[in-house]
Amino acid sequence: MLPTTPPPWSQPTEAVSHVNDGMSNNATDFLSIFRENIGEHAFESIDELKEVIASYNDDFNSRPLDDFLGLNSTQMQRICREPLEALDDMAHLRFADNDASYLGTPIIQIALSIMLHISKAKKLKLTAKGNLPLKVARAMYDHLPNLYELTTKSVRSEENLPELYIVRNLLKMVGIVRMERGWLMLSEEGHALLEGVTRHKNGAPLYRQLFFEYTNRFNWLLFTGFSKELGFIQHTALFDLYILHKKANRFVSEQILAQTYAKAFPSLSQKIKKVGKVPMSASANDLVTDAFGVLFIHKFCWFFGLLEQKKSDQSDEYMFKTTELFRLVLDWKI
Secondary structure, eight states: OOOBOOOGGGOHHHHHHHHHHHSTTHHHHHHHHHHHHHTTOOOSSHHHHHHHHHHHHHHHHTSOOGGGTTOOHHHHHHHHHSOGGGGTTTEEEOOOTTOGGGGGSHHHHHHHHHHHHHHHHSSEEOOTTSOOOHHHHHHHHHHSGGGOOOSSSSOSSGGGOHHHHHHHHHHHHTTSEEEETTEEEEOHHHHHHHHHHHHHOOOHHHHHHHHHHHHHTBOTTTTSOOOGGGGHHHHTHHHHHHHHHHHOSSOEEHHHHHHHHHHHOHHHHHHHHHTTOOOTTSOHHHHHHHHIIIIIIIIIIHHTTOEEEEEOSSSSOEEEEEOHHHHHHEEEOO
8 A cells, every 4th residue: 555645634733733833933923913002901801802812813814924925824724734626716726628738747658658558458467566567667667768767777676666656656546547456457537538648638637636646645755765744845735836936937946945935834844853853964944945845846846847947057056947837737816
């Protein structure tokens, strides 16, 4: 069974605590503003006091915050505890049919490679460990080598190609492929989606399913050495994308994007430091920025074709800019 991350909206208490901690002096700010505004006012009853506090709290939580790039506390709490589909009032996700942009993304190219191999063979016998046959894994690598980063110098198992392993299991999670007595085959839906792509060049339905599954349920920490605390980056997926919307319309360094995220959630660095997950050679903030770069920029955005990259003219650092597909998929309302 492939490891999965519990959906962020199933853990509202933890998610909210992260957001509130992210505003490092949120409670202090609120009390300061409240006292400044009420002055020496004497309340006639405890109910009146509660009513005034509630009103000020609503106003306070609706204030745009610079660290959240203009979003407020209430919006960030929703982002942390609700799935993408429930945040349509913030960002409407569009998956236009018959747009060729989807077909060039790594996620679709790898998915199609798997689906076509299964379709041609009718079904594939998995290994004792539940992996694709070695011959098939090597053929997929040889056909599209630029889509894979080898963990060894040669392909000895599907697990040497993490990208292939991830996509195959995503296809299984959404029901596009199914297993039966050690054999891997396409489901009815899988056959329909494959026909839609190969005959009509419509990759939108397949891309949409994999997008939501990878964002909401798949464990982004798989094949990384990051601690479970850094899985919080997945729980804020819409804010991760919002950073790109605000900062990456032009080429920008990975460091700027990652530092923007770390600044929004200082409590994440504090938590990692508290649980003793910081090596001697790095700071907690370094771990957060590194994890944001790997988990979100290099894995999620690369898989789904949301960023293009180039090398900086001044250094060896890579710069990133949102793609047309990013603007096609995400219609921002905030």
